Amino acid sequence: xxxxxxxxxxxLLDADHVAVKHLFVDYARLAMAAPEGSGAERRxxxxxxxxxxxxxxxxxxxxxxxxxxRARREAGGLLExxxxxxxxxxxxVAQIESYGDPDPGMDALxxxxxxxxxxxxKEERTGxxxxxxxxxxxLSALADDLRARQEQLMPAAV
Amino acid sequence: MPKNSKAPPAAPSAAAKSAxxxxxxxxxxxxxxxxxxxxxxxxxxxxxxxxxxSNPTKAAEHGFANGVKPQQGASSQPASRLPTASTxxxxxxxxxxxxxxxxxxxxxxxxxxxxxxxxSGRVLTTNQGVPVADNQNSLKYxxxxxxxxxxxxxxxxxxxxxHERIPERIVHARGSGxxxxxxxxxxxxxxxxATPFREKGKRTPVFVRFSTVQGGAASKxxxxxxxxxxxxxxxxxxxxxxxxxxxxVFFIQDAMKFPDLVHAVKPEPHHHMPEAASAHxxxxxxxxxxxxxxxxxxxxxxxxxxxxxxxxxxxxxxHTFRMVxxxxxxxxxxxxxxxxxxxxxxxxxxxxxxxxxxxxxxRRDLWERIESGAYPxxxxxxxxxxxxxxxxxxxxxxxxTKIVPEELVPLRKVGRMVLDRNPDNxxxxxxxxxxxxxxxxxxxxxxxxxxxxxRIHSYVDTQISRLGGPNFHExxxxxxxxxxxxxxxxxxxxxxxxxxxxxxxPNSLAGGxxxxxxxxxxxxxxxxxxxxxxxxxxxxxxxxxxxxxxQARLFFESQTPVEQDHIAAAxxxxxxxxxxxxxxERMVASLRNASEELAMxxxxxxxxxxxxxxxxxxxxxxxxxxxxxxxxxxxxRPGNGSIRGRKIALxxxxxxxxxxxxxxxxxxxxxxxxxxLVGPRIGRFTAADGSVLDADASLENEPGFLFDxxxxxxxxxxxxxxxxDGHTMEFIKDQYRHCKAILALGASQMLLARAGLPVALDKxxxxxNTGVFFxxxxxxxxxxxxxxxxxxxxxxFGRETDPPML
Numbered sequence: 001x002x003x004x005x006x007x008x009x010x011x012l013l014d015a016d017h018v019a020v021k022h023l024f025v026d027y028a029r030l031a032m033a034a035p036e037g038s039g040a041e042r043r044x045x046x047x048x049x050x051x052x053x054x055x056x057x058x059x060x061x062x063x064x065x066x067x068x069x070r071a072r073r074e075a076g077g078l079l080e081x082x083x084x085x086x087x088x089x090x091x092x093v094a095q096i097e098s099y100g101d102p103d104p105g106m107d108a109l110x111x112x113x114x115x116x117x118x119x120x121x122k123e124e125r126t127g128x129x130x131x132x133x134x135x136x137x138x139l140s141a142l143a144d145d146l147r148a149r150q151e152q153l154m155p156a157a158v
Numbered sequence: 159m160p161k162n163s164k165a166p167p168a169a170p171s172a173a174a175k176s177a178x179x180x181x182x183x184x185x186x187x188x189x190x191x192x193x194x195x196x197x198x199x200x201x202x203x204x205x206x207x208x209x210x211x212s213n214p215t216k217a218a219e220h221g222f223a224n225g226v227k228p229q230q231g232a233s234s235q236p237a238s239r240l241p242t243a244s245t246x247x248x249x250x251x252x253x254x255x256x257x258x259x260x261x262x263x264x265x266x267x268x269x270x271x272x273x274x275x276x277x278s279g280r281v282l283t284t285n286q287g288v289p290v291a292d293n294q295n296s297l298k299y300x301x302x303x304x305x306x307x308x309x310x311x312x313x314x315x316x317x318x319x320x321h322e323r324i325p326e327r328i329v330h331a332r333g334s335g336x337x338x339x340x341x342x343x344x345x346x347x348x349x350x351x352a353t354p355f356r357e358k359g360k361r362t363p364v365f366v367r368f369s370t371v372q373g374g375a376a377s378k379x380x381x382x383x384x385x386x387x388x389x390x391x392x393x394x395x396x397x398x399x400x401x402x403x404x405x406x407v408f409f410i411q412d413a414m415k416f417p418d419l420v421h422a423v424k425p426e427p428h429h430h431m432p433e434a435a436s437a438h439x440x441x442x443x444x445x446x447x448x449x450x451x452x453x454x455x456x457x458x459x460x461x462x463x464x465x466x467x468x469x470x471x472x473x474x475x476x477h478t479f480r481m482v483x484x485x486x487x488x489x490x491x492x493x494x495x496x497x498x499x500x501x502x503x504x505x506x507x508x509x510x511x512x513x514x515x516x517x518x519x520x521r522r523d524l525w526e527r528i529e530s531g532a533y534p535x536x537x538x539x540x541x542x543x544x545x546x547x548x549x550x551x552x553x554x555x556x557x558x559t560k561i562v563p564e565e566l567v568p569l570r571k572v573g574r575m576v577l578d579r580n581p582d583n584x585x586x587x588x589x590x591x592x593x594x595x596x597x598x599x600x601x602x603x604x605x606x607x608x609x610x611x612x613r614i615h616s617y618v619d620t621q622i623s624r625l626g627g628p629n630f631h632e633x634x635x636x637x638x639x640x641x642x643x644x645x646x647x648x649x650x651x652x653x654x655x656x657x658x659x660x661x662x663x664p665n666s667l668a669g670g671x672x673x674x675x676x677x678x679x680x681x682x683x684x685x686x687x688x689x690x691x692x693x694x695x696x697x698x699x700x701x702x703x704x705x706x707x708x709q710a711r712l713f714f715e716s717q718t719p720v721e722q723d724h725i726a727a728a729x730x731x732x733x734x735x736x737x738x739x740x741x742x743e744r745m746v747a748s749l750r751n752a753s754e755e756l757a758m759x760x761x762x763x764x765x766x767x768x769x770x771x772x773x774x775x776x777x778x779x780x781x782x783x784x785x786x787x788x789x790x791x792x793x794x795r796p797g798n799g800s801i802r803g804r805k806i807a808l809x810x811x812x813x814x815x816x817x818x819x820x821x822x823x824x825x826x827x828x829x830x831x832x833x834x835l836v837g838p839r840i841g842r843f844t845a846a847d848g849s850v851l852d853a854d855a856s857l858e859n860e861p862g863f864l865f866d867x868x869x870x871x872x873x874x875x876x877x878x879x880x881x882x883d884g885h886t887m888e889f890i891k892d893q894y895r896h897c898k899a900i901l902a903l904g905a906s907q908m909l910l911a912r913a914g915l916p917v918a919l920d921k922x923x924x925x926x927n928t929g930v931f932f933x934x935x936x937x938x939x940x941x942x943x944x945x946x947x948x949x950x951x952x953x954x955f956g957r958e959t960d961p962p963m964l
Contacts, residue, residue, distance in 0.1 A: 007917050007918070007920070011916075011917050011918050014916070014918035015917070015918040015919070015920050015921035015922070016921065017918070018916070018918045018919055018921065018922045018956070018957070018959075019921040019922040019925050021922075021956050021957075021958075021959075022922045022925060022927055022928060022954075022956030022957075023925070023956075024719060024956075025718075025720060025927075025954075025955045025956040026927055026956070028718035028719060028720065028793060029718075029793055029796075029951075031718075031788070032718060032788050032791045032793035032794045033793055033794060033795075033796045035788060104786060104788075108786070111718065111719050114719040115719050115722065115755065118719065118723065118960075119759075121959075122959075122960060125959070126961075
């Protein structure tokens with residue numbers, strides 16, 4: 001409804017960011033307003049968050065980061081930071097996925113993951129994306145690759 | 159009391175009459191001298207005095223046991239009205255003096271009707287009631303001649319005008335008030351004899367004043383600040399003022415620091431800037447040297463300091479109070495007001511913009527809600543705990559920088575408060591109302607909180623200069639509905655006319671009246687001070703007061719991620735306005751003790767290195783009972799989801815499709831929202847179908863951020879017209895950035911794209927819950943239902959990014 005033009009690689013990745021932020025917000029809202037009655041809904045949201053982030057991290061690491069590294073050597077430091085944050089996120093994702101029924105302990109894990117992702121996204125938006133946009137990379141072709149890989153991974157992760 | 163029946167032997171009547179007519183000496187025996195009134199008065203006065211040969215309760219003034227069970231004072235009944243009258247001539251009536259005072263009644267407590275003024279059908283007069291023939295011209299010698307000194311009409315008018323202002327409050331100067339009632343739903347007789355809590359269904363009139371703290375009386379409503387939440391209960395046992403805030407803790411622990419705090423936060427004294435803001439050097443200099451303020455800072459940097467409405471914020475009594483039952487047993491309590499509409503706040507960018515377009519935003523909102531019948535309503539609940547429980551807590555309940563977590567002591571519902579009447583006159587009511595922390599009633603008592611102790615003094619004291627003297631209790635809005643009788647006399651602006659000559663107690667000349675109430679009156683709780691060591695006079699705090707960070711951390715850790723982001727952003731903003739880097743660094747160093755994560759975020763946002771943590775006053779505080787309290791999050795109180803009182807903009811221009819838009823408007827209005835047509839200008843526009851839409855607001859006079867939600871119309875020509883107006887884009891941008899619900903009908907989709915809605919919203923949009931809706935005009939009715947649900951959810955923070963994408 002909104003896309004008036006095709007998304008480039010940065011926008012495609014950012015769409016994941018915006019979408020998963022909505023899931024985090026929904027989760028937090030339920031955890032606060034209806035801690036007793038929303039267990040199943042929160043479990044479902046948490047699983048979806050984990051799935052989305054797993055695929056998102058993978059396509060970034062497989063395609064976006066290497067492409068950016070090739071195009072802009074000085075991106076190395078930022079990319080190292082980004083990968084370290086991915087690893088922290090993966091650890092949290094693993095803990096959340098293996099957590100039983102949602103309770104305040106799990107809410108805290110999801111909140112920590114949300115904070116970590118918020119920080120990571122901010123770094124990408126303010127650091128990596130401007131670099132990518134001025135790197136000469138064909139971001140529209142890269143978007144096609146990212147989308148294809150995403151579609152490939154998504155059903156498998158479900 | 160039996161009347162003195164032993165009549166003195168009759169003196170010759172003429173002598174008795176004569177003696178009774180003097181005010182400067184009297185005879186050895188008093189005789190009633192038949193029907194002679196002065197003599198009768200003298201005789202009855204003598205009898206009344208004689209009926210009280212001694213002060214029977216004198217002995218009971220002594221000893222601790224008597225002190226906690228005071229006796230009622232002695233009184234005796236005069237034989238008639240004569241002895242207690244000021245004057246025999248009170249029998250002579252006129253339209254001015256009226257009749258005689260009804261016995262045992264203070265007429266100044268009558269409802270406000272006694273002072274209401276309505277001028278319908280009346281001619282203009284001077285303050286002396288003299289009709290004014292000409293209110294256009296001063297009196298001159300000839301039409302071109304000099305003005306004349308004798309023009310008492312001009313002089314009265316100008317003189318009064320010259321003295322219209324009174325000093326504004328030093329803090330809480332900016333306020334808005336409303337009348338209403340408190341209704342008891344769950345009586346509290348087990349723990350208190352306080353009259354408002356005695357029976358289910360009992361209603362007590364209240365007057366409430368909401369306020370900011372820092373700014374002056376004419377400053378903006380949406381400043382980042384604590385909100386005062388002061389409730390005056392006009393109970394049948396006197397006025398009880400619960401002078402609270404919308405935040406349950408405070409910056410300081412002892413009233414000794416109150417002037418320092420206020421001087422630090424107020425506009426800086428050399429240039430008087432900034433107004434209505436804490437983002438300046440002196441405030442942060444002070445609080446960063448006062449680590450006990452950290453907990454309060456968390457609250458003030460949270461969205462609680464920028465409420466959407468007075469009707470969507472909590473209120474708290476702040477201090478620990480006591481409640482006392484009929485048997486004299488006391489427990490500790492904390493007071494909580496919870497809004498039925500839920501806790502909802504603004505976002506900072508929005509608050510800043512509103513302060514420009516509508517500095518009266520909260521005042522207007524309160525007024526309009528009441529005017530339209532969407533009465534603000536709050537539940538009153540208490541946390542009740544014993545002294546023994548309090549001793550076990552990891553924190554000190556006398557410390558105003560600490561809460562009692564609801565997980566530790568749950569809330570007990572007591573009643574509800576409804577604000578259902580606007581004042582008739584701002585000055586007479588909202589400005590002249592005098593709240594005093596000292597005003598409590600039987601059944602309620604103070605704790606030893608040292609900040610409360612200072613407040614008990616300060617509020618009464620400050621009213622004396624603000625309201626011009628010690629008789630501010632007689633200003634109509636401050637007068638109780640309970641009988642007021644004492645021997646306080648005179649002073650500036652005295653209104654009461656006490657009858658009789660007695661203004662002291664004990665007395666026999668007024669039959670002992672007014673006499674002390676004894677145990678039925680207010681009896682302070684004989685609280686013993688428990689301490690392990692022997693105590694003496696000392697200026698020091700208890701040890702637990704030194705734990706400055708545990709509850710600051712509890713608050714931060716209990717917020718949702720979005721709320722935490724807002725707190726970090728607020729610290730970033732405020733500290734970025736500080737001009738001295740050392741102050742900024744000191745504050746971040748202190749924050750590290752509360753939350754590393756927060757300190758890191760703030761440091762990053764300020765482009766600075768993380769400083770070493772500040773040394774703590776108590777390196778090893780007690781382990782807290784709870785480390786997470788969801789009740790501290792605004793999200794924990796979504797409210798009833800109603801959109802009553804919400805303001806929604808429906809954009810119109812010539813050529814919009816009227817049918818679908820009006821359908822949505824109708825749906826919104828039927829849910830109690832205010833759905834305004836907003837056009838490029840106000841006034842009438844011809845819609846695509848030839849019908850006329852009359853806009854009552856314009857894109858220019860009511861910018862987008864003043865609305866809770868936005869509806870964009872269908873209709874190609876109308877959409878094209880709106881698209882050509884830059885205001886429309888700002889309207890949409892702000893609605894989007896502030897995460898409000900947006901409904902775009904038909905062709906107006908294009909406006910969203912044009913305003914620059916990020917394409918990255920696309921995926922979230924297909925996922926749902928973004929609060930952005932697209933619908934064909936034909937589906938307007940169904941779309942309205944989803945849209946109303948989204949407005950009820952207040953904000954859609956999934957959209958929020960820092961910095962904003964749009």
